[in-house]
Amino acid sequence: MAKAKGDIFVDIEKCKGCELCMVACTQDSLSLSNSINKKGYHYVVRIKDNCTGCVNCALVCPEGIIKVYRKVDGKKEQVAALTNVKKDMTLEVS
Numbered sequence: 001m002a003k004a005k006g007d008i009f010v011d012i013e014k015c016k017g018c019e020l021c022m023v024a025c026t027q028d029s030l031s032l033s034n035s036i037n038k039k040g041y042h043y044v045v046r047i048k049d050n051c052t053g054c055v056n057c058a059l060v061c062p063e064g065i066i067k068v069y070r071k072v073d074g075k076k077e078q079v080a081a082l083t084n085v086k087k088d089m090t091l092e093v094s
């Protein structure tokens with residue numbers, strides 16, 4: 001069976017470079033950038049094109065800044081998004 005094709009979006013200006021998402025990624029898809037964001041943190045970037053859309057990274061990110069997408073029937077759909085991390089945190093996974 002073919003592996004699911006996933007993709008992520010990281011709000012890099014809010015990343016604190018804690019590396020939790022890197023540890024959680026089973027595909028070793030993530031790494032810290034050599035560059036820094038406006039807050040002075042090295043932010044996470046995807047370094048390989050092997051993301052499966054497993055949502056592990058979004059689940060562990062304490063800042064709730066990772067959105068995960070999966071290709072379903074050729075269409076890219078968002079499958080995980082954390083919101084209201086500082087208040088009543090919600091997680092939607094489809």
Ligand code: SF4
Binds near residue numbers: 026029030054057
């Ligand atoms: S969705 Fe899964 S495979 Fe893709 S970057 Fe996040 S942890 Fe890695």
Ligand code: SF4
Binds near residue numbers: 014018062
């Ligand atoms: S878990 Fe979130 S804050 Fe930590 S490095 Fe990954 S994207 Fe940045």
